[in-house]
Amino acid sequence: MGWIVLEIKIAKNSGFCFGVKKAIEVAEEVAKNNKGKTYVHGQLVHNEKVINDLGNKGIVFVENLAEIPDGAITVLRAHGEPGSTYKTLNEKSITKDNNLTDATCPLVTLVHNVGIKLKENGYEVIIFGKADHPESIGTKFHLKGNDTIIVEEPEEYQKVLEFIKNNNSEKVAIISQTTMSVYGYKKLIENINSNLSGNKFGQIQLSLRDLSEKYGYVDTICNPTKQRQSGTEEIAKESDIVIVIGGKNSSNSKELYTKCKELGVESYFIQSAEQLQADWFNQKDKVGVTAGASTPDYLIDEVVNKIKELAA
Template sequence: MKIELASSYGFCYGVKRAIRIAEEHPGSHTYGPLIHNKDEIARLKETYDIGLVEDFEEAEKVDSIVIRTHGIPKNELKKLKAEGKEVINATCPYVTTPQQIVEQMSKEGYSIVVFGDRNHPEIRGVVSYADDPRDAFVVLEESELEELPLKSKVAIVAQTTRKPADFLKIVNALVLRCKEVRVFNTICNATFENQDAAAELAKRADVMIVIGGKHSSNTKQLHSICKNYCDASYLVENEKELDPAWFEGKKLCGISAGASTPDWIVQNVIDRIESLTR
């Protein structure tokens, strides 16, 4: 059986940057998981003694805090700095951009629509930059727009890992409803490239393996896209989750990986598949 990697996969710029920043501050703690990959978090702990705090109360008890790639709410960041903590901001620049847009557009009197998952840490952080939280709305479906008390002028941003086609549906619905719509495409380039490459490979593959954290939004998106073209598409966090039965009678195994998946995990999966199909 042949194994083929997608032409674009794995670590994006923001994740590479965050890991480098964390490695430069051994003994510090990240506020929330730095990235959505438990194996990489474990490596940082073992090699660099990078700890993890899960909530704000815990964050206030440590001296050196690394802000995760997804960012944190504005008021929490401000309070940590005011308390004299060493705050090392590893928020991805692609996430910082919608934060700044929401802050500026809110000051200019626009209603804010954020296309994304309201429970995702990135979105909680982005929404917190609105001047008035009551005038910032998070949606995933067009139907959710119907009951919102929007002003005549609206600004919209997107979660960085969302599908562009889905974002466009929300934008079109707003254009039909509101007199002025400011559209900011904040979906990151790495997401476009990884998704397009995964789709191209899935069209040809007999089986697709998508590697990444089960709680990673961009990895789940990759898996969903692959499923559209290849029914035998599976999401795994590491080589231990591979099932030998998946590869029986298959000729081409395609591999993609989420933006929080390091190369060493990808290689472990490849090695395991090769050992299973010899």
């Protein structure tokens, strides 16, 4: 070929986070002990390969709760669910401590609890997150339902300013979906404060001990997401090209890809090794590989081995 990949580096903290790993283990254990089908509403985790593997173990994924038979063994996904899901399942005789296992990540539950406590203490709560992401859908249920304001990008800061202007709110707080961009959240707050007269948004600690701020934000982006973004940024600065591995619907994987593009490094977002193209690596000396929280180690290994094969 006339070229060779001299170095391949995998970003620190790539692949499964503990919440995803736990959800998969829970679902596999439930399915193993169940002679019939085990049902999951939506994708347990946002990775098509993992979903296919779990499907081969007797787990059925449905998009509509109506597809789950009455009394069926059911597992709730890692991203959390709104209260309406529990209510519907209860009506189908599917209840906790009986035939319903909740695999919601504890860090997602933490966001729910933070939002609830802020609300109980007089705050109007706004979410920094993706409106169609199951985590944000679940979180907004605990706040004001469909009336909850969700801001998806730092450039949408005007939504917050308009909300404050139109509602004369005494106290407003912003919380984040666990998998959002650390930089994006910081930029959103900066954009709001630079265009807000009077009181500014200050940080409210996660402990919520001091709720004296009129306007505040809580850093609810989880540590695994922060570590993954930091590791990806580090490797992107050292690489000629970065391969980001993650499911098409994976919010945290998309954030990794966006971060690499923002840093100006040639980057590709793939779901499997089969998508790699030889010409991507032409005249590249340093290749970085990173992966989202729902990407298993074996997929990372397959991608690394394929890159070596293409460069041979």
